[in-house]
Amino acid sequence: MKYLVLRCGSAWAPSSEMLAKLGSVQMHEVGAVPSRQELRVLDAAAREILPVDPTPSLDEIAARPDVAHLGAPGFAPQPVPEPLRVVICGNDAALSAVLTRAMRADYLWVEFAFVPSGESTAAQNWGLPTDAAEAWALAVAGQVRPAPLIRNDAGQAVAGSATITQWEDEAGHTGEITGEVIVDSTVLLRHGKGSGAPSVRSGEPTYGAKLVPMLDAPGIVAARATGPIFGTPPPPRGLRAKLQARMRPVRPGALDDASVLTGRAVQAGGPALRVVVDGVSSKRAVKRVTFYRHLRDLQVVRP
Incomplete structure (x- = not known):
């Protein structure tokens, strides 16, 4: 050898x-x-x-x-x-x-x-x-x-984990995600104004998704993030502030265990997404990204 x-x-x-x-x-x-x-x-x-x-x-x-x-x-x-x-x-x-x-x-x-x-x-x-x-x-x-x-459509291999979040705003804040994440054919999250997602109606925050390679088939395990993964979220206002005041404190990087899904592919779309692979961020906001199992x-x- x-x-x-x-x-x-x-x-x-x-x-x-x-x-x-x-x-x-x-x-x-x-x-x-x-x-x-x-x-x-x-x-x-x-x-x-x-x-x-x-x-x-x-x-x-x-x-x-x-x-x-x-x-x-x-x-x-x-x-x-x-x-x-x-x-x-x-x-x-x-x-x-x-x-x-x-x-x-x-x-x-x-x-x-x-x-x-x-x-x-x-x-x-x-x-x-x-x-x-x-x-x-x-x-x-x-x-x-x-x-x-596991790789993405930009040709990056995922060694440990990858995240899909909102791109930061002009003030440098990273707020809740606006977009949709699907694992194979099942919706992991659909969040944003007018989306009608349960997370919006319940007031539960949704900051994006995290995915990790599996050691066996189908290949990917993913979960919804209920706390900010990167950056500082903007201060809540209006109804959101009232709802969050009644809820437990938002924990950075927290994941919703009940949302966990496994599959061969993860697709995401939104107006301004940040994709981070093993701590390395995309250079600019993207509107869509796909992670999938390599051949x-x-x-x-x-x-």
Whole structure:
């Protein structure tokens, strides 16, 4: 097995003694969120092991009449002469950048391991140790367990979580969302003036939605946010102020457990939405976004 270790920013790094035990290993220092230029080392390592992929392309898979790829995640079908394991030391945004590059270049047969720095939703999802040394031991010696890869229509892979909220107003406030979020064919939220949503009639605040990749089919779990996920909400006025005064305090990032849905895809639409993937925000407001399960699965090293 060949190892490629990416230390992202000032993240924890393995000692020279740890690296020496691996034999065939490369270690590279990259940015906190690696750029495409920095990830060329990953492109080269994958191309060296498998110059030509003999398996069906993504277009060929999509054209098939069956939907087997939507079931339980499976091992990569590529006939790899020697496994390549990439160990990412960094945060969720770094992991997302690496997975995004591998997805776009279509070499998801690569094994991915993660040594998280600080709080990490991806590490929680994958059941990884919080101690760096323990996470490293698992990363280099653990087994691959395939998992769905969730992406959006902008070509970003979701490592830990993604959120859909309202874009901030001119005063810099991020208020309740105006729009609709649908998981497969079920409405998760429909909120805003004239929407007739139950959350509006009851006075319960709705700030958007949060989604997290699953470890099995169908791929995505999503919930409605009843507290502000980012920024400061504008001060309530009129009827909204009276309703909120009677309710319990709004907790930042709070989710409605009763709203949880699972599915293969999440679609959202609204006049001005902010999309955040693993802490990295879209550069401008969007009117629609779709998250869905990719046609190829991740080869993840996890317990």
